[in-house]
Amino acid sequence: MIKFYNTLTKKKEEFIPIEDKIVRLYTCGPTVYDLAHIGNFRAYIFEDLLHRYLEYRGYKVIRVMNITDVDDKTIKGAKNEGISLREFTDRYIKIFLEDMEILRLKKPDYMPRATEHIKEMVELIKKLLEKGYAYYKDNSIYFSISKFPSYGKLSGIDLSKIKVGARVDADEYEKQDVRDFVLWKAAKEEEGVWWETEIGKGRPGWHIECSAMSMKYLGETFDIHTGGVDNIFPHHENEIAQSECATGKKFVNYWLHCAHLLVNGEKMSKSKGNFYTLRDLLNKGYNPIAIRYLLLSTHYRDPLNFTENSLKQAENTIKNYNEFYQGLNICAEEKYNPEIKKEIEKTREKFIEELDNDLNISPALSHIFNLIKKVNIYFSKGEFGKQNVKEVKEFLEDVDNVLCIIEKKEEFLPEEYLNLIKEREIARKNKNYKKADEIRNILKEKGILLEDTPYGTRWKKIG
RNA sequence: GGCCUGGUAGCCAAGCGGAAAGGCAGCGGUCUGCAAAACCGCUAUACGCCGGUUCAAAUCCGGCCCAGGCCUCCA
Known part of the structure; x- marks a missing residue:
């Protein structure tokens, strides 16, 4: 039984999809005006x-x-560079997709761009106008939150306590009530970005795209909607309001939000100089899989404190994990140890049990590490066979469908080195340790480390 | 000001009422011809601080301190 913490009910709940065995999932994506930073990637x-x-x-x-490809920031960015909005956002979409691949993020089935769904947004706004939930003001269209009594149910916000003032953009758009949010922004000459539509000349507000696109691809009510905690209010709250008012149906059953990432215990910001994009870290030589592991290994609802030190630790973990995975290959014995299979199955059960519990990843990982320890004991005692190798590797590959941290490297050694290793094994058998050590040192200088196991000598490349 | 998180060993991080998972780093040992790897042991009488509830608290309650988030377009 899978359980998720639902922001809407503030409880862990059993997950039951609307349609058996099918999950309709909407995940808030990037606004493509700059490189995504690791805080963004934590969410992804x-x-x-x-x-x-x-x-x-x-x-x-x-x-x-x-993909939010029209908003204040993208418009401004394109304008600054004197290029079209499309050209500008295309560039960042391309980089984003590359970054996703580097971090082994699974590609969603749909990655709709806001600018390609203006028609759907207009339809939705028309519906809200018809039903009386929206109103025109100076050619912009606003959602009237006073018409939606359950406004605030997601964030638990008390409307009467909302501070009106500093952060309200008073001069730009006139609203009936400062707490109302904009569905459609009247065209502004200086922006140069607008669509001629039935509801007027303008461009969409931010929230409406998610409602329009999620409903288009997932239906009027769907299972899960996710994002960072900062999206709870106002973004997701507004999505609920506009969607539920338009359809008269519940919008989303489960809302999942992840906590923020901190850097050295502080909020990441450009002025503090603790701002990292994925590219920054790659340029410093960090392994992207370690970045993935680090961001993955803390529970999503807990704040994650990112430091380069912890990233180095993650690199070591990933290195050890993969050396374990690779290192089993040396064993080609015919014998079979039935205990291994039992341990694997116990581990698999616990792995599932933990992740079923609101994606509780840390203990799930600890069970895998405990298995590795047990396997190492059998392995070094010589109580291991090639069928066991297969079982263990298959298990790690199985959980890797979730974790994606195995680095499958096809590494080859030149013939002459392989011959040296064979020579050394013969020397060792003849107790000619001087020669054996010589060969080992020669290879070490070439960056190849030899390890003698009960099943023969294995090698690995060292950095 | 209102609402909400987190503060657990050198570092990262689980546990959330009943004898402190796991990872990284370090030290000592075992194995090994020697290494490497692995394994074993040691590194939190203790979970921000102070009180309280309880037979029993890291876990519940109150207060305080620190860090962070949201309060109209930030994942």
Whole structure:
């Protein structure tokens, strides 16, 4: 039984999809005006874990990740560079997709762009106008939150306590009530970005795209909607309001939000100089799989404190994990140890049990490490066979459908080195240790480390 | 000001009422011809601080301190 913490009910609840064995999932995606930073990727990695784990548990997942390619920041960015909005956002979409691949983020089934769904947004706004939930003011269209009594149910916000003032953009758009939010922004000459539509000349507000696109691809009511905690209010609250008023139906059953990432215990910001994009870290030589692992290994609802030190630790973990995975290959014995299979199955059960519990990844990982320890004991005692190798590797590959941290390297050694290794094994058998050590040192200088195991000598490349 | 998180060993991080998972780093040992790897042991009488509830608290309650988030377009 899978349980998720639902922001809407503030409780852990059993997950029951609307349609058996199918999950309709909407994950808030990027606004493509700049490179995504690791804080953003924390959210995307959480969404990736959710996606992969649901599939691991046998669900067919239909997932949408929106791309916000029209908003104040993208318009401004394009204008600054004197290029079209399309050209500008295309560039960042391309980089984003590359970054996703580097971090092994599973591609959603749909990645709709806001600018390609103006028609759907207009339809939705028309519906809200017809039903009296929206009103025109100076050619912009606003949603009237006073018409939706349950406004605030997601964030638990008390409207009467909303501070009116500093952060309200008073001069730009006139609203009846400062707490109302904009559905459609009247065209502004200086922006140069607008669409001629039935509801007027203008461009969409931010919230409406997610409602329009999620409903288009997932239906008027769907299973899961995710994002960062900062999206709870106002973004997701507004999505609920506009969607439920338009359809008269419940919008989303489960709302999942991930906590923020901190850097050295502080909020990441450009002025503090603790701002990292994925590219920054790659340029420093960090292993992207370690970045993935680090962002993955803390529970999604807990704040994650990112430091380069912890990233180095993650690199070591990933290195050890993969050396274990690779290192089993040396064993080609015919013998079979039935205990291994039992341990694997126990581990698999615990792995599932933990992740079923609101994606509780840390203990799930600890069970895998405990298995590795047990396998190492049998392995070094010589109580291991090639069928066991296969079993263990298959298990790690199985959980890797969720974790994606195995680095499958096809590494080859030149013939002459392989011959040296053979020579050394003969020397060792003849107790000619001087020669054996010489060969080992020669190879070490070439960056090849030899390890003698009960099953023969294995090698690995060292950095 | 209102609402909400987190503060567990050198570092990262689980546990959330009944004898402190796991990872990384370090030290000592076992194995090994020697290494490497692995394994074993040691590194939190203790979970931000102070009180309280309880037979029993890291876990519940109150207060305080620190860090962070949201309060109209930030994942």
